[in-house]
Amino acid sequence: MVHLFGKKQKSGESRKKQSNQNTIKQIGLDRKKLLKYKTPSDVKLFYQMPIFLVIGFVLFLTGGIWIQHNANAYRQRVLASSMQYGENLPLWGGTAKGNLSLGHTxxxxxGRTLAVEIKYDDAAHQGLSSYGSRYKLRLVDTKDNRMSDVKMSYGIFGTDGSGVLQIKSPNGFKDKSFVVMLIDNGQLVTTDDLTQTQQMNDGDLDKSITAELSDAGTNSNTTDSNDTNNDSKRKNLPPLYYVRLNAHNAVKNYRDWSNDSEVIEDLFIKDNLKKIKKSMLETKIKLKKTTKTLAEMNRRLAENKNDEVAQEGKNQLETSVSSLKTNYASLQKRYEKLENATFNGDILNPKQKKYRVYTIENINYMN
Structure with missing residues (x-):
């Protein structure tokens, strides 16, 4: 018992001694912590703010450069491609005589012949010539896409139809855009034109276009005064429309063409037949529904002659049925006439086959 009691007493003293040592060490550590300086959080943020500012500026600058690069790349892709179907041809000079738009290409x-449909609205048919031979043709290419060896012609299908531009390249076309200008050489005179005494001959016209393109090519950073001066010069030109084309954006045809008849058949006659047939089908469906509703109104009136709503509906529906039948008959007549029509191989005559080429550094100068 004494031995065990003495051993426990010794163990307790040892633990107490160890505890005192740990307490002394802890006091020493606490003193060191108290003596160590602690930087306030707001002071740390003050030192970090310039770093955050620099990082933010770098990210902002990088984002701006990236956006600008993508915007420029997109613009280059657009300008390297053809104009879109239905897009109006811009007016590069003169005063508009109606709207021309790009049709089928x-x-x-x-891959050696490109056929382009140019659509005229009513105002254009009234103000511009209906004969292709009365137009001037100007081709604008670039130094990396010279096209001086192509054959080009412009004719109009009928006196109130679309214009057809044909460009034949013996070696095919590069995947690059080019511009064709259409200038009405014999524009129709209106009462407003009678007050104008100045007329521009071919030499003056070409000199003016050459000067404009030359200025655009050498002065990419034009001032506002130069732009105003160029605009005033362009107003003195006759109506000058232009279309941007890229043969690689055109629909690939299933055959080559040997005459104008085949060209217009593939370019827009077949598409027109499809549109007429679609309109006939839609009209037929409307006629069927209207006739069914009319039968309902007649049935209601047979049971009640005093049904005013049915009587009013019947009158309106009878008018609609008559109109739909007339419209369907007209569409059917147009379809049969167009389907059975035969066109001469030179249906687009008289055509303009002469043209002049302007070569510039960048096709973007035309915009």
């Missing part, structure tokens, strides 16, 4: 099977 097709590339022959061998």
């Amino acid at each position: 097709k590339l022959s099977r061998d």
Whole structure:
């Protein structure tokens, strides 16, 4: 018992001694912590703010450069491609005589002939010539896409139809855009034109266009005064429309063309037949529904002659049925006439086959 009691007493003293040592060490650590300086959080943020500012500026600058790069790349892709179907042809000079728009574009099977439909609105048919031979043609290419060896012609399908531009390249076309200008050489005179005494001959016209393109090519950073001066010069020109084309954006045709008849058939006659047939089908469906509703009104009136709502509906529906039948008959007549029509191989005559080429550094100068 004494031995065990003495051993426990010794163990307790040892633990107490160890505890005192740990307490002394802890007091020493606490003193060191108290003596160590602690930087306030707001002071730390003050030192970090310039770093955050620099990082933010770098990210902002990088984002701006990236956006600008993508915007420029997108613009280059757009300008390297053809104008879109239905897009109005811009007016590069003169005063508009109506609207011209881009219709169908097709590339022959061998890839050497590009056919382009130019649509005229009513005002254009009234103010511009209906004969292709009375137009001037100007081709604008670039130094990396010279096209001086192509054959080009412009004719109009009928006196109130679309214009057809044909460009034949013996070596095919590069995947690059080019511009064709259409200038009405014999524009129709209106009462407003009678007050104008100045007329521009071919030489003056070409000199003016050459000067404009030359200025655009050499002065990419034009001032506002130069722009105003160029605009005033362009107003003195006759109506000058232009279309931007890229043969690689055209629909590939299933055959080559040997005459104008085949060109217009593939370019827009077949598409027109499809549109007429679609309109006929829609009209037929409307006629069927209207006739069914009319039968309902007649049935209601047979049971109640005093049904005013049915009587009013019947009158309106009878008018609609008559109108739909007339419209369907007209569409059917147009379809049969167009389907059975035969066109001469030179249906687009008289055509303009002469043109002049302008070569510039960048096709973007035309915009």
